[in-house]
Amino acid sequence: MSGQPAIVATDLSFSYGDHRAVDGVTFAVAPGEILGFLGPNGAGKSTTIKMLTGQLAPGGGTVEVLGLPMPARRTEIQSRIGVCFEEKNLYPAMSAAENLRFFARLFGIRGFDPAPLLERVGLAERAKDRVSDFSKGMRQRLMMARALVNTPDVLFLDEPTDGLDPVSARTIRALVVEETRRGAAVLLTTHDMVEADELSDRVAFINAGRVLVLDTPERLKLAHGERSVRVRSLGSDGAVAEHLVLLDAADTAERIGAAVRAGEVLTVHTEEATLEDIFVLYAGRGLAS
Numbered sequence: 001m002s003g004q005p006a007i008v009a010t011d012l013s014f015s016y017g018d019h020r021a022v023d024g025v026t027f028a029v030a031p032g033e034i035l036g037f038l039g040p041n042g043a044g045k046s047t048t049i050k051m052l053t054g055q056l057a058p059g060g061g062t063v064e065v066l067g068l069p070m071p072a073r074r075t076e077i078q079s080r081i082g083v084c085f086e087e088k089n090l091y092p093a094m095s096a097a098e099n100l101r102f103f104a105r106l107f108g109i110r111g112f113d114p115a116p117l118l119e120r121v122g123l124a125e126r127a128k129d130r131v132s133d134f135s136k137g138m139r140q141r142l143m144m145a146r147a148l149v150n151t152p153d154v155l156f157l158d159e160p161t162d163g164l165d166p167v168s169a170r171t172i173r174a175l176v177v178e179e180t181r182r183g184a185a186v187l188l189t190t191h192d193m194v195e196a197d198e199l200s201d202r203v204a205f206i207n208a209g210r211v212l213v214l215d216t217p218e219r220l221k222l223a224h225g226e227r228s229v230r231v232r233s234l235g236s237d238g239a240v241a242e243h244l245v246l247l248d249a250a251d252t253a254e255r256i257g258a259a260v261r262a263g264e265v266l267t268v269h270t271e272e273a274t275l276e277d278i279f280v281l282y283a284g285r286g287l288a289s
């Protein structure tokens with residue numbers, strides 16, 4: 001498997017009736033890599049993921065997961081991937097532990113012990129409680145545990161931290177990173193650009209069914225963002241002055257020096273373009289729906 005991409009989408013397309021939801025999408029995700037798949041509502045992310053996970057047959061183009069063609073080898077692929085989509089994948093009348101055991105049985109895993117996974121998602125204490133009594137954050141963490149039951153080589157995560165409190169969101173983000181350390185490839189959709197920036201090795205911006213750009217967050221920000229330093233200082237006259245110095249100008253060093261000498265320095269902040277800024281540059285619109 002080494003060196004070979006875990007997910008390869010080539011010229012994928014799909015239409016609902018006359019509406020072309022996915023229009024020539026091409027990308028690959030390597031083992032251990034997180035690809036952030038970012039775009040506004042209706043951009044075609046879910047439709048693409050459905051083709052990658054075998055829920056929809058591609059209208060055009062090809063999908064390979066773990067070197068196997070989808071949907072031809074769907075059953076084999078599905079036994080080696082994990083998906084975290086919607087709550088409906090959980091059985092509310094069962095306990096957290098029973099849910100995980102149930103999915104382990106579907107995967108044909110013998111002697112499955114749900115305890116370590118429940119521990120990892122912070123639900124060890126609630127193992128025997130019915131999922132119907134769980135909060136949204138607890139269900140979401142259980143969904144994540146469910147996605148990991150078969151120790152997948154590829155994870156498809158659709159908004160895994162949507163609507164979660166900061167602690168639950170952090171638990172999920174840490175799990176995602178742990179999974180990549182053991183070599184799992186991750187395709188992650190999120191509307192949270194800070195999260196995308198923090199987690200993604202590369203990001204793909206998708207809009208109207210097309211990939212607009214695919215690169216590392218760092219390269220996108222360097223190529224398209226104006227980096228700057230903002231110095232606030234207190235002058236001898238008691239007035240607060242603010243100096244904004246662009247980092248890529250020829251006289252940057254002198255200007256920062258002058259800003260710092262202008263008075264008693266109160267704060268110094270570096271600023272760079274955000275992924276949201278860059279999306280607007282490419283799409284001519286923001287990520288909000």
Ligand SMILES: Nc1ncnc2c1ncn2[C@@H]1O[C@H](COP(=O)(O)OP(=O)(O)OP(=O)(O)O)[C@@H](O)[C@H]1O
Pocket residue numbers: 016019021039040041042043044045046047048
């Ligand atoms: N079952 C369906 N029938 C008809 N049109 C659909 C269907 N599902 C999605 N679409 C349309 O296809 C386009 C892409 O939708 P998709 O759900 O893939 O977008 P998305 O990027 O996942 O959006 P979101 O961020 O809201 O999940 C949208 O215009 C949507 O209205």
